[in-house]
Amino acid sequence: MKNNVKIMRLKMSMTQEQLAKRVGVTRQTIGLIEKGEYNPSLQLCVAIAKELNKTLDDLFWEENLI
Amino acid sequence: MKSWISFLLPDDEYKEKRMLYFFSEGAIILFLSVIIMIICNRIFTINDVEIVLLLFVAIFLLYVSGRYIISGIEYTDxxxxxxxxxxxxxxxxxxxxxxxxxxxxxxxxxxxxxxxxxxxxxxxxxxxxxxxxxxxxxxxxxxxxxxxxxxx
Known part of the structure; x- marks a missing residue:
């Protein structure tokens, strides 16, 4: 699933490792989500959105993809 | 989701999902091996039951650990x-x-x-x-x- 996680993370000057630690997953999982190779659970989507100060729509909604 | 197998699974959700797949695939291969062995036992009589049982354990363990090793999910950082x-x-x-x-x-x-x-x-x-x-x-x-x- 395509998403804006990488763009929003870079806008906040955050590394994959930092985001991974904050949401309680591994760096590999964040990398896979950013590449669209893994669809995270709703719980993880919400955790990522909270850390990046964005809504789920901003990150995952097709019409909002950058 | 709570299950008695949870203690065997990693905390990371991607790794957890992959491990569940490996265990499930291993279980199906184990099941098919048992069926094949039952058929073989009807054709050729197998005397050494202990070795056959150990073979099933080995098949399951080798499959699950093999999949884990080549999946590249062990060293995530x-x-x-x-x-x-x-x-x-x-x-x-x-x-x-x-x-x-x-x-x-x-x-x-x-x-x-x-x-x-x-x-x-x-x-x-x-x-x-x-x-x-x-x-x-x-x-x-x-x-x-x-x-x-x-x-x-």
């Missing part, structure tokens, strides 16, 4: 050349420590080999286990490093 080389050294020292500690415990608590053949047996066994352990860890590390580098 190794993405740079420096950390990769450092981890190889760690794997090497862990393998050596295991061989030395096992040898010492064997000599202290079990038996001191009395002749050259017994020494060869225990040393050969330990070296083989050590080499297999190192190679599997190395393959897992290599696959993880490659996967992580692509995800940066």
């Amino acid at each position: 190794i993405a740079t050349e420096h950390s990769y080389k450092k981890e190889i050294k760690n794997i090497f020292s862990r393998t050596c420590s295991f061989v030395v500690i096992f040898m010492l415990l064997y000599l202290i608590f079990l038996d001191i080999p009395s002749n050259r053949n017994e020494w060869m047996e225990i040393t050969g066994l330990l070296l083989s286990v050590g080499i297999v352990w190192f190679i599997t860890s190395f393959i897992s590390l290599r696959r993880s490093y490659k996967k992580n580098k692509e995800l940066l």
Whole structure:
């Protein structure tokens, strides 16, 4: 699933490792989500959105993809 | 989701999902092996039941661990050349420590080999286990490093 996680993370000057630690997953999982190779659970989507100060729509909604 | 198998699964949700797939695939292969063995038993009579049962355990364990090793999900944070080389050294020292500690415990608590053949047996066994352990860890590390580098 395509998403804006990488763009929003870079806008906040955050590394994959930092985001991974904050949401309680591994760096590999964040990398896979950013590449669209893994669809995270709703719980993880919400955790990522909270850390990046964005809504789920901003990150995952097709019409909002950058 | 709570299940009695949870204690065997990692905390990371991606790894957890992959592991569940590996266990499920292993279980189906185990089931098919049992069916094949039942059919074989009707054609050729198998006398050594213990070996056959051990074979099933080996099939399951080899499949699950094999899939885990080649999936590249073991070393999730190794993405740079420096950390990769450092981890190889760690794997090497862990393998050596295991061989030395096992040898010492064997000599202290079990038996001191009395002749050259017994020494060869225990040393050969330990070296083989050590080499297999190192190679599997190395393959897992290599696959993880490659996967992580692509995800940066």
